Amino acid sequence: MKTIVIANQKGGCGKTTTAVNLAAALALQGRRVLLVDLDPQGHATLGFGYRPERLDWTVYEALTGRVADWRSIVLETAVGGLRLIPANILLSGAEVELAHWPGRESRLLRGLACLADRFDVCVIDCSPSLNLLTLNALVAADEVIIPVQTHYYAIEGLKQLLETIDIVHGRFNSRLRIRGVLLTFVENRTLLCQQVRQQMRDFFGDLVFKTVIHRSIRLAEAPSAGQACVTFDPSNLGSKDYFELVKEMSYEVQSR
């Protein structure tokens, strides 16, 4: 199982939208995919039509040892081949609860290990912070995708995220690598967008995916139908962008 984490402490840059649609698009390609919601907001859980507050067993119970078998918290989704480990607001208590546990940063890594034979890919959605939960995701990860909105505030936090990834790579997880920087909410007609795109390429070079995710209202409408946009409206520009992303990622896998 390959584990891909979607992380960026900047709020609202498209982490959940990327996690949900990438996971669904990979499943539509025939892969066995596990989506893990590691954000107490539970938006990836909501995005597949589950009500977070009604769930008894979520990633919180598994991380804190209240549930021993991680297989028992895996939920079905409407997309064949795609399963979900949900989250709800109780997860915000994990930070303090796990703070003094030995090995607190690898609880997720150990939990996912017992699921590794059942899935080809695991996608993890993170909250907008660099806290113990996001650290758990980075320790469990093979790759990180960094969604970046083409706005000024979006650029500033990247240095700090890269430093954090470097530290995790050095101290906890030498497999970890940046798979790519994904530009989101792209509107070719605005100058700001063009400027930021250029700055990203200057700063990150080939790490920036060729695929960009355009601003598309359907991406924001799909969650209210409890679906990923790639199944809700597959011919929409936003969906096509995520299909393109999967193609670009798959191509690289073969060529290595």
Next chain:
Amino acid sequence: MKTIVIANQKGGCGKTTTAVNLAAALALQGRRVLLVDLDPQGHATLGFGYRPERLDWTVYEALTGRVADWRSIVLETAVGGLRLIPANILLSGAEVELAHWPGRESRLLRGLACLADRFDVCVIDCSPSLNLLTLNALVAADEVIIPVQTHYYAIEGLKQLLETIDIVHGRFNSRLRIRGVLLTFVENRTLLCQQVRQQMRDFFGDLVFKTVIHRSIRLAEAPSAGQACVTFDPSNLGSKDYFELVKEMSYEVQSR
């Protein structure tokens, strides 16, 4: 001094943009305004042209007692009558550092008390989480403004935010009240936006400001010039919306 907190744990809903432009618009009206950046991302600090990583004294040093006199961390801005208490990434250490201090939730309240005679209004920008820093802001606050993007994911976290505000009101700060829910990124032409606006009015009634903040790329461009949009491009729709908001808030003050 009246203290207004801009809070919502949903990322990217326009907290910083609202804090920066509201503070500037109030200062342009002739009030003495203090803007406090309580987000380790330091975006409100960036928004006025300061480089967070180059600052020696920020709100972190004051909250943790490294600086005794809060007056020494107040910075000037290009807007007359507007001062700033900056933040940088070190602030993310405050959470753990203050965790076991008695009175940890009122560090900010006590610090701002010694500045109260120098300002009419204090505006506080929060990070996208409900942690000890946001708790400090709510304990110090007279009023909360909740920016809400007109998207599906934006609605879900509101219940939790309201519960948190209720708890703070009950246990720590009986002055605290919700000043209003501010709809942001509004685009009248999309169905999703109209639906969410209606849902907000159904749920919140008069708590929803009549003023809405439209999507306007100038609001996103202004920070790269180190300015609030209301001074960067005062005739822009985004700026006009914030001037409207100040008018709507001022009117209420008089009519009470």
